[in-house]
Amino acid sequence: MKFDFNYYNPTKIYFGKTALNNLKKELANYGENILLVYGKNSIKKNGLYDKVMEILKESNKKVVELQGIKSNPTYTQMMEGARLVKENNVDLILAVGGGSVIDCSKGIAVSAYSEEDPWQKYWVDCKRVDNKVVPVGSILTMVGTGSEMNGGSVITNEEKMLKNGRVFSANVYPKFSILNPEYTYTVPKNQMVSGIFDTLSHLMEQYFSGDDNNTTDYVIEGVMNALIDNARVAIENPMDYEARSNIMWCATLGLNTVTGLSKEQDWEVHMIEHQVGAYTDCPHGIGLAIVSVPYYRYIYKYGLDKFVRFAKKVWKIHGKDMSKDEIALAGIEKLSDFIKELGIPTTLREIGATEEMLPLIANSTEIMDSGYKKLTADEILEILKEVY
Ligand code: NZQ
Ligand code: ZN
DSSP states (O other): OOSOOOOOOOOEEEESTTGGGGHHHHHTTSOSEEEEEEOSSHHHHSSHHHHHHHHHHHTTOEEEEEOOOOSSOBHHHHHHHHHHHHHTTOSEEEEEESHHHHHHHHHHHHHTTOSSOHIIIIIISOOOOOSOOOOEEEEEOSOSSOGGGSOEEEEEETTTTEEEEEEOOGGGSOSEEEEOGGGGTTSOHHHHHHHHHHHHHHHHHHHSSOOSOOHHHHHHHHHHHHHHHHHHHHHHOTTOHHHHHHHHHHHHHHTSSGGGTTOOOOOHHHHHHHHHHHHHOOOHHHHHHHHHHHHHHHHGGGGHHHHHHHHHHTTOOOOTTOOHHHHHHHHHHHHHHHHHHTTOOOSSGGGTOOTTHHHHHHHHSOOOSSSSSOOOHHHHHHHHHHTO
C-alpha cells in the first residue's frame, strides 16, 4: 500500500429479500416531510411504489413527489427538486430507483440551500459543501453505479451539453440504502448489462493505476471474478436470485471507495463516456463498454505489467511461450469477448453518435493524469474514431 488513506463510509446497508422491512424504523429518525424521488414508470409497474407509499402512510409522513427523473438526470429536474425541498421544508429525500434517481437526489440535497449557483459551485468549481444538506435515503432498483453507498452525483446540464460528475464527501452519502436483489428482476436486459459493465469499469478504472503490490488490487481481482461469473449466470437466467444478489453486492463494493483505497485511479474511460453520454444520451455502461477496448489497447504499453496481471488473474490466460505484450493484448481481447457475450453494441454509431459529434466529444472530455498515460484531445479523437 503506497499511499496513506483515511477510511469512513457512513451509509447503512440493508441487504436481502426482507430489507424493506427496515424502512419504517429508518423513517422514524426524520421529520414528517418527505420528498419521494423516482424515475419514469418502472416502480409503478412492478408494485414497489405502492409498497413504499404504504409504509410512508403508516409512518404518518407527508409526501411530496418528484416523478420522471430520466436516465442521465438533468440539471433542470434536479433544480425542480431543490425548489420542492425548500417549499415543503423537506426532512428526508427518499430516492427509489437506480443511479440516476439517487444521483439526482444527492444533487437536490446539496443544491436546495445553496446561495450560489449550484452548477457552477459544485459541478464545475467542485467547492466544499458549506450549506445545509438534506439527508437522503435510497431504495435501489437498478444495479451498477454504486451510488447507493457513495458521494457521487453525475448530472447532465442540457444547455451546456456537459455531463459532469462530482464526488461529495461523507455528509452527502445516503444515510441508509435498501438493497433487495428481487427488485432488479424487472430491469430490461440492456440496462442489466449496462450496469454489469459499469461495475466492471469502476473496478478497472481503480485497478489500472500505479504498479504497486496493493491489497486493493487483490480485492478488485476477487470482485471482478465474482462479477464475471455471476453475470454469465444472470444472462442465462435473469431470475437467479443468487447471481442477481452477487452482482448487486459487487456493484456496491465496486464504488463504495473500498476498491479505491490507496490507489491513484484512472477514470479516463468515465470522462470520455460522460461526454459520449452528453451527446447521445446512451445508457452509461453501454458507452463505457464501447470506449474501453480501444482505450486499453492504446494505453496498455504504459502499464504493461498490470495488464499482464489482469490477463492472468482475471481472464485465466496462462501465457506460456507468450511475450508480455501478447499476454496483455490477449487479456484485452477476452474483455472484448465478454462485452460481446453481454450483447452490448461495439460502435458509437449504434448508440446514435454522428461523425460530427466526435471532435465535440473529444474536445469537451476532461483529461485525467492519474492513469498510466495522460491523453491529449487528439488521442481521444483517434480512440473515438476507432469505434465509430
Ligand atoms: O425511469 P424508470 O422507469 O425507473 O426506468 C429506469 C431507467 O430507464 C430503469 N429501471 C430502473 N430500475 C428498474 C428499471 N426498470 C425496470 N425495473 C427496475 N427495477 O432503468 C433505466 C436506467 O436507470 P438509471 O438509474 O439511469 O441507470 P443507472 O443506475 O445505470 O444510472 C446511470 C446514471 O448514474 C451515473 C451515470 O453517469 C448515469 O447518469 N453514475 C453515477 C455514479 C455514482 N453516483 O457514483 C458513478 C457511475 O460511474 C455513473 O457515472
Ligand atoms: Zn460508471
